[in-house]
Amino acid sequence: MNSFTPVDRLSGAASRAAAKPLVRLDNAGLRRDGRWLVRGIEFQVARGEIVTLIGPNGSGKSTSAKLAIGVHKPDEGRVERLDGLRVGYVPQKLSVDRTMPLTVRRLMTLTGRLPAAVVDDALEQVGIPHLAGAQVHNLSGGEFQRAMLARAIARRPDLLVLDEPVQGVDFAGELAIYELITRIRSATGCGILLISHDLHVVMAQTDTVICLNGHVCCRGTPQTVSQSAEYQRLFGAGAAGKLAVYNHNHDHTHLPDGRVRHADGSVTEHCHPDDGHHQGHDHGARDPGDHAGHAHAHGEEHAHGHGHEASGEHRHV
Numbered sequence: 001m002n003s004f005t006p007v008d009r010l011s012g013a014a015s016r017a018a019a020k021p022l023v024r025l026d027n028a029g030l031r032r033d034g035r036w037l038v039r040g041i042e043f044q045v046a047r048g049e050i051v052t053l054i055g056p057n058g059s060g061k062s063t064s065a066k067l068a069i070g071v072h073k074p075d076e077g078r079v080e081r082l083d084g085l086r087v088g089y090v091p092q093k094l095s096v097d098r099t100m101p102l103t104v105r106r107l108m109t110l111t112g113r114l115p116a117a118v119v120d121d122a123l124e125q126v127g128i129p130h131l132a133g134a135q136v137h138n139l140s141g142g143e144f145q146r147a148m149l150a151r152a153i154a155r156r157p158d159l160l161v162l163d164e165p166v167q168g169v170d171f172a173g174e175l176a177i178y179e180l181i182t183r184i185r186s187a188t189g190c191g192i193l194l195i196s197h198d199l200h201v202v203m204a205q206t207d208t209v210i211c212l213n214g215h216v217c218c219r220g221t222p223q224t225v226s227q228s229a230e231y232q233r234l235f236g237a238g239a240a241g242k243l244a245v246y247n248h249n250h251d252h253t254h255l256p257d258g259r260v261r262h263a264d265g266s267v268t269e270h271c272h273p274d275d276g277h278h279q280g281h282d283h284g285a286r287d288p289g290d291h292a293g294h295a296h297a298h299g300e301e302h303a304h305g306h307g308h309e310a311s312g313e314h315r316h317v
């Protein structure tokens with residue numbers, strides 16, 4: 001998991017190019033069947049930046065991302081991309097039948113040849129080198145999303161666009177995947193455009209949040225957006241408090257194989273009853289041993305989040 005390519009030192013010309021955003025939407029709008037799907041969309045993604053689009057179903061997140069990468073041409077406004085921009089795109093829906101016989105290695109090369117070493121390196125980076133020969137239909141939700149991420153990063157994109165990268169992943173896996181995304185950003189310096197409903201999980205990892213509802217409702221750092229009246233109208237006032245989940249202290253790491261490494265270096269099959277995430281947290285109606293009831297990352301690094309319940313309130317602003 002330490003085989004990321006370090007960010008290259010940039011030449012003068014390249015560093016001037018790096019100062020320009022990778023992509024910039026300026027008052028972009030898309031109209032279909034006589035109605036505006038999105039309008040007045042303005043945001044940009046710079047190298048090394050994570051921008052997250054949030055908003056309720058149908059608010060135009062995917063449409064805005066597709067405008068950004070050129071799948072759609074704007075009917076109004078402008079979209080500018082850096083010349084020669086390489087995009088890695090993980091769409092929300094994939095037209096691969098997960099019941100078809102297909103190995104992870106083949107999934108990686110469906111849309112173009114890649115040297116085996118590059119495939120192996122990408123799988124290593126996302127923490128599933130052992131699954132190269134596995135059938136896609138046997139992967140867990142989290143493994144599948146990691147395979148999709150590997151597929152996107154294998155071609156060393158400048159801009160990584162991830163449309164709901166934690167679909168089918170439990171709360172614990174979500175945080176691990178967001179940590180992985182953050183690590184990819186830090187190690188490769190690519191820009192990342194992330195789409196999610198799950199703002200209270202996503203937001204702490206994000207530089208800029210753009211809250212959409214057919215138009216841009218509000219924008220800013222996770223903290224500013226979570227406090228804004230527009231955001232609270234859209235997601236419910238209770239959603240603002242969810243950011244606190246990131247401040248939780250923890251004292252152990254969940255390893256990829258499910259075992260637990262403790263602060264003293266010992267490794268056990270399960271958490272100790274007095275481990276960090278058991279202290280003062282409500283496991284709800286779930287069995288106390290059921291870790292899906294709250295979030296803590298199962299991965300190489302650790303982060304704990306609690307209180308992932310959806311606000312439930314989705315009013316339009």
Ligand SMILES: Nc1ncnc2c1ncn2[C@@H]1O[C@H](COP(=O)(O)OP(=O)(O)OP(=O)(O)O)[C@@H](O)[C@H]1O
Pocket residue numbers: 032033037055056057058059060061062063064092
């Ligand atoms: N090609 C299209 N033609 C007509 N309408 C479309 C097209 N693509 C999307 N839409 C509509 O545009 C609106 C925004 O869709 P979009 O997929 O961007 O929303 P979203 O915020 O990503 O939603 P979700 O969270 O449900 O994935 C929806 O009402 C959708 O039905």
